[in-house]
Amino acid sequence: MHKQNIDWGNLGFSYIRTDKSYVSDYRNGSWDEGRLTPEHTITMSECACVLHYSQSVFEGLKAYTTEDGRIVTFRPDLNASRMAESAAWLEMPPFPEDRFVDAVTRVVRANESWVPPYGSGATLYIRPFMFGFNSVIGVKPADDYQFRILTTPVGPYFKGGAKPLTIKIADFDRAAPRGTGHIKAGLNYAMSLHAIVQAHNEGYNENLYPDSATRTKVEETGGANIIFIKGNKFITVGSPSILPSITRRSLEYVAEHYLGMEVEEREVLLEELPEFEEAGLCGTAAVISPVGKIVDHGREICFPSGMEQMGPKIQKLYDTLTGIQMGRIEAPEGWIHEI
Ligand code: PLP
Ligand code: COI
Secondary structure, three states: OOOOOOOHHHOOOOOOOOOOEEEEEEEOOEEOOOEEEOOOOOOOOOOEHHHHHOOEEEOOEEEEEOOOOOEEEEOHHHHHHHHHHHHHHOOOOOOOHHHHHHHHHHHHHHOHHHOOOOOOOOEEEEEEEEEEOOEOOOOOOOOOEEEEEEEEEEOOOOOOOOOOEEEEEOOOOOOOOOOOOOOOEHHHHHOHHHHHHHHHHOOOOEEEEEOOOOOOEEEEEOOOEEEEEEOOEEEEEOOOOOOOOHHHHHHHHHHHHOOOOEEEEEOOEHHHHHHOOEEEEEEOOOEEEEEEEEEEOOEEEEOOOOOOOOOHHHHHHHHHHHHHHOOOOOOOOOOEEEO
8 A cells, every 4th residue: 555755753743634534414404425525624604603602522533554554443433422422412413323433434444545554653543523514693503514534644642752741730620510521522622722821831741630619639631531550550530520531441441351450430639649659641642641740739749650751550551552452462342443
């Protein structure tokens, strides 16, 4: 297969236009049959619902080239169901879940030359998204929608690759207790833009949001869930106001069934942070990015085995997860979807 002439090893996490996107329109109460398009711009009314009332949801997954040269995606059925849930929450018609997986397959095939080679450190990021399309001036859901999938080759989400991150406890709230923190909607990211610019200006890589109600519990960062290691325990946050990360749910399984760790998904208090030995951010974009230090308004919490490089337990989790994704380690039934 011909590949694009790209310096795959030096890609960052930014948009590069590929050959085709997938598009399907929802009109008069149903989705059309969908198509691949070479068109990467969208023309819509200046009064489109998405532009004023942010009626948009999205997903993120990746296509990987395996050691033996196949192209695969990781648990796309879970992205399909999460997107349907996100859509329902914003009064949007869910895109059918079986068609979602089929559309991912078609768009990756159409962009095969953009799927980074095995061992390059890069992957093809797949971004399904949908939005309220027609004009709406009073606050109400749109009647017409567009579902699209764009693809773009990416390298590491955080600059510096595997170098441990320094993150701060955010000064702002991400998600209200009965709000939209658990869905993947653009609105959750719009609110994080001021906070992330401020964090970057102060020299931090990311914000770690505490729960909005009490600000005593750890929730998640702007774009990833957080995981902790204590002895043989793999500890993750259980909260109704965080995004149910597919990577985190997969790591819980990997920790228990591949690495024999004890898994706890529960409330994590800010007070407990100094008791943990290792920490990391996990997500499709973040994969597992080690955290070396969390700064809580002047108080520094340093993780003893993970300041200079990824700690040993997080390294094992990383190696096992990426081994499964790249076909070096046998995957649990149904996790790998061959393109
Ligand atoms: N949390 C947030 C806020 C995210 O944006 C993401 C990215 O998708 C995640 C967690 C990780 O989720 P996943 O592992 O499904 O990519
Ligand atoms: C992903 O990991 O796929 C996301 O959508 C996170 C985003 C911050 C890039």
